[in-house]
Amino acid sequence: xxxxxxxxxxxxxxxxxxxxxxxxxxxxxxxxxxxxxxxxxxxxxxxxxxxxxxxxxxxxxxxxxxxxxxxxxxxxxxxxxxxxxxxxxx
Amino acid sequence: xxxxxxxxxxxxxxxxxxxxxxxxxxxxxxxxxxxxxxxxxxxxxxxxxxxxxxxxxxxxxxxxxxxxxxxxxxxxxxxxxxxxxxxxxxxxxxxxxxxxxxxxxxxxxxxxxxxxxxxxxxxxxxxxxxxxxxxxxxxxxxxxxxxxxxxxx
Numbered sequence: 001x002x003x004x005x006x007x008x009x010x011x012x013x014x015x016x017x018x019x020x021x022x023x024x025x026x027x028x029x030x031x032x033x034x035x036x037x038x039x040x041x042x043x044x045x046x047x048x049x050x051x052x053x054x055x056x057x058x059x060x061x062x063x064x065x066x067x068x069x070x071x072x073x074x075x076x077x078x079x080x081x082x083x084x085x086x087x088x089x090x
Numbered sequence: 091x092x093x094x095x096x097x098x099x100x101x102x103x104x105x106x107x108x109x110x111x112x113x114x115x116x117x118x119x120x121x122x123x124x125x126x127x128x129x130x131x132x133x134x135x136x137x138x139x140x141x142x143x144x145x146x147x148x149x150x151x152x153x154x155x156x157x158x159x160x161x162x163x164x165x166x167x168x169x170x171x172x173x174x175x176x177x178x179x180x181x182x183x184x185x186x187x188x189x190x191x192x193x194x195x196x197x198x199x200x201x202x203x204x205x206x207x208x209x210x211x212x213x214x215x216x217x218x219x220x221x222x223x224x225x226x227x228x229x230x231x232x233x234x235x236x237x238x239x240x241x242x243x
Contacts, residue, residue, distance in 0.1 A: 016213055024216035031223045049196040052219055056203045059226045066233040067144035071136050073240045074127050074143075 021045070028052060115154045116232055122146035123236075145169055151229045152205075160214070161222045164206025 025045045032051050043051075126142050149169050152162035197215070201207035204219045 020213060024213055028216055028220045031220050046196060049200055052223065053196065053199045053203055056223060059230055062230045063144060063147055066230065066237055067140045067147060069237050070143050070233065071140040073237065075136065
């Protein structure tokens with residue numbers, strides 16, 4: 001059921017056009033941090049995919065790290081989620 | 091612990107997702123954190139608690155994204171399955187669409203990183219990846235904010 005990109009390009013009437021893919025790639029590029037791809041014009045799809053993979057991996061690592069820190073904080077703080085919530089929402 | 095947030099998601103199935111705003115995600119996550127604390131995990135080892143917090147983070151993120159996204163559905167399925175309740179369904183769907191070796195390595199890598207990415211069309215994969223990255227980045231920023239403000243209290 002999944003139509004691979006290569007197969008779509010080779011078939012005569014491809015449901016998935018190159019333009020569609022380029023649109024999606026540039027949309028993906030827009031959520032990535034600027035540091036990865038420095039050029040203003042559109043980077044190649046391969047570069048965007050590479051940056052995306054790296055970015056997702058680094059985000060996963062950050063979630064792990066922040067979970068560790070939160071777990072230590074939960075252990076230490078005798079009191080208030082109330083104070084934290086207040087400081088965040090007000 | 092996560093059932094409540096899953097039910098909230100189900101009730102908003104037809105509508106555009108009203109739950110996905112930073113304050114809502116923050117509230118959800120803070121509630122999950124206080125549940126973690128109260129549930130007596132405080133007595134366990136820090137690494138066990140950290141795993142519980144990480145699971146809560148992904149669960150809140152997926153629940154807030156709503157059921158319209160394939161990645162959020164896949165993530166919630168994975169999280170709810172993990173405690174080992176019930177039978178583990180065979181992952182036939184994912185294995186069937188495993189790309190043959192020699193395929194695009196980047197695409198394979200991305201499919202592994204995005205939840206539920208194993209059996210999507212390529213276009214859908216790009217779309218889901220963009221949304222996943224956006225939500226993940228927001229979750230990280232949220233957790234960083236909580237850690238920062240908790241450190242200063």
